[in-house]
Amino acid sequence: MKFLIVLAFVAAASAAPLSADQAALVSNAWNSVKHQEVEILAAVFAAHPDIQARFPAFVGKDLASIKGSAAFALHATRIVSFVSEVLALAGNPAAQPAVKTLVNQLGQNHKNRGISKEQFNEFRSSLTDFLASHATWGDNVAAAWNQALDNVYAIIFSNLDGHPVA
Ligand code: HEM
Secondary structure, three states: OHHHHHHHHHHHHHOOOOOHHHHHHHHHHHHOOOOOHHHHHHHHHHHOHHHHOOOOOOOOOOHHHHOOOHHHHHHHHHHHHHHHHHHHHOOOHHHHHHHHHHHHHHHHHHHHOOOOHHHHHHHHHHHHHHHHHHOOOOHHHHHHHHHHHHHHHHHHHHHHOOOOOO
């Protein structure tokens, strides 16, 4: 029981809205890489072929052969645009209901596709590696980025568990 209470506390403590300063740090880092959509998705697929295998258009195909295709650019742009949209709303308390709505939808769409928490965590680690190696990075940026992802992932994981966030 004590263990559960501690767990609940940790979960609650990990979801803290970003301050305006943290949001600016995250947005600056993201803005410096977001034009590299294709490279971002290629890095995710290269590190985690099980993620590539979930995309009907790309399953079983050689990454080098799909990377230059219009379909690949389209998917990469969708994913990167989603992150941009959510980050544009971070740090603004009035926008938090909109963030919840957007991320609940994403969580529900991906639950319907059978995507697991493990795969979301794989995706997160590749995205973070990409940012850390292509943006101006430091402990303060890393902390703000991780807080942003903790917040988004708390909503996604609630949906994967069958509980959209109210
Ligand atoms: C934070 C992480 C992620 C973001 C922001 C993201 C974003 C998106 C977006 C915006 C779309 C298109 C709109 C939609 O149908 O929802 C999409 C589709 C999709 N995502 Fe994700 N995604 C993420 C993680 C993942 C992971 C981890 C997987 C697989 C392991 C995955 C698999 C898919 C698939 C299979 C589609 C459908 C592609 C198609 O239309 O053929 N996503 N994702």
